[in-house]
Amino acid sequence: MNIEKSLREKLNGSSIKVNEPLKNYTYSHTGGIADYYITVYNIHDAMETIHFAREHNIPLTYLGNGSNLIIRDGGIRGIVLNTLELKDIKREGDYIIAGSGSRIIDVSRFARDESLTGLEFACGIPGSVGGAVYMNAGAYGGELKDCLEEVKVVTPEGELLTLHRDELHLGYRQSIVQENGYLVVEATFKLAEGNIDEINAVMTELTRLRESKQPLELPSCGSVFQRPPGHFAGKLIQDSKLQGHRIGGVEVSKKHAGFMVNIDNGTGSDYEELIHYVQKVVKEKFDVELQREVRIIGEHTKNPNQE
Known part of the structure; x- marks a missing residue:
């Protein structure tokens, strides 16, 4: 079967790219090749x-838009599907519906422009709506679960479901979307x-805080670790004197220890090695196990067919 031909016949309204470099689609600038990279423009094609x-x-x-993600150097086999073109935003009463x-x-x-309050905390979160729901994204004391009403998802079987907030199992960086592969x-x-x-005024202040504290001027994978109970990951890393520690082209940010920045063509392997090293040192010094917030996906080695 010619997979590309079959996909093009089935998905007339979608973009299909073959052997597409994924580092073009991640904030961390990491990722090998995807066999098939598909951007859908409607739910039917998804x-x-x-x-x-x-x-x-x-x-x-x-x-999603790859803001809290590391893709390994070997890329991803099969199909990579994104819904970044499902980006309509509209208001219905006190509700906002977003692709x-x-x-x-x-x-x-x-x-803000509609004079609706409740999403100010999200003014600096770089992810897509889909990614934000996936991990119940949050910042500055707010989380999506505070204002999320319902979500439309497609199941692994291809069925379209509408899930109310009570069905989403929203916890700290967790949701039923993760659990069930929706x-x-x-x-x-x-x-x-x-x-x-x-x-x-609130959004302006939060933006100022974010810009003053986070290394937004460099490629990064966002906040690397979850907040350990009773601690702050960045403080533990800073107190471990790991700021500036570098493996390959990736280093622990000197501006905010909770971030790792790509300063010289860093790879997914560089990120992974640095993450493991930081976890090891923090565990040895403070007996705290840092859990990743950033997702790491993909193959460790290249597909021989890419050579």
Whole structure:
């Protein structure tokens, strides 16, 4: 079977790229080649792609905008599917409905412009709506679970479901989307009427804090570790004197120890080795086990067919 031809016949409205470098799609600038990289422009094509992969036993990986992600140097076999073109944002009363490909930052700004309060905390989160739902993203004391009302997902069987907030199992960086391998295609947020000047003032201050503390000027994979109970990951790493420690082209940020930055063509392997080293040192010094927040996916070695 010619997979590319079959996909093009089935997905007339989608972009299909073959042997596509994934480092072009991650904030960390890491990732080998995807066999097939598909961008869908509608929910129907997302469902068709899932059906096709399932029917032909082809591995399928979902990719958002790659803001909290490391992809290994060997790339990803099978199909990589993204919904970044599902980016419509609209208001219905006190609700905002957003496609999974829209940036959560843009949804936050849309809410501000509509004088709706409740999403200010998300004004600096770089991920897509789908990725934010996947990990119940949060910042500055807020989380998506505080305002998420319902989500439309496609199951691994290709069925479209609508899940209410009570069905999403939202916890610290966790959701049923992770647990069950769902693909998010749309999210609805329940907000409240507010004052646009007050909302804007909060967002301006949060943006100032983020820009002053985080290494936004360099490629990174975002916040690397979850917050350990009773501690802050960045403080533990800083107190371990690991800021500036480098493996390959990746180093622990000198600006914020909770970040690792790609300063010289760093690879997925560089990131992984540095993460393991930091975990080892912090465990030895403070007896605290740092758990990753960043996702790491992909193959360790290249597909021989890529050579």
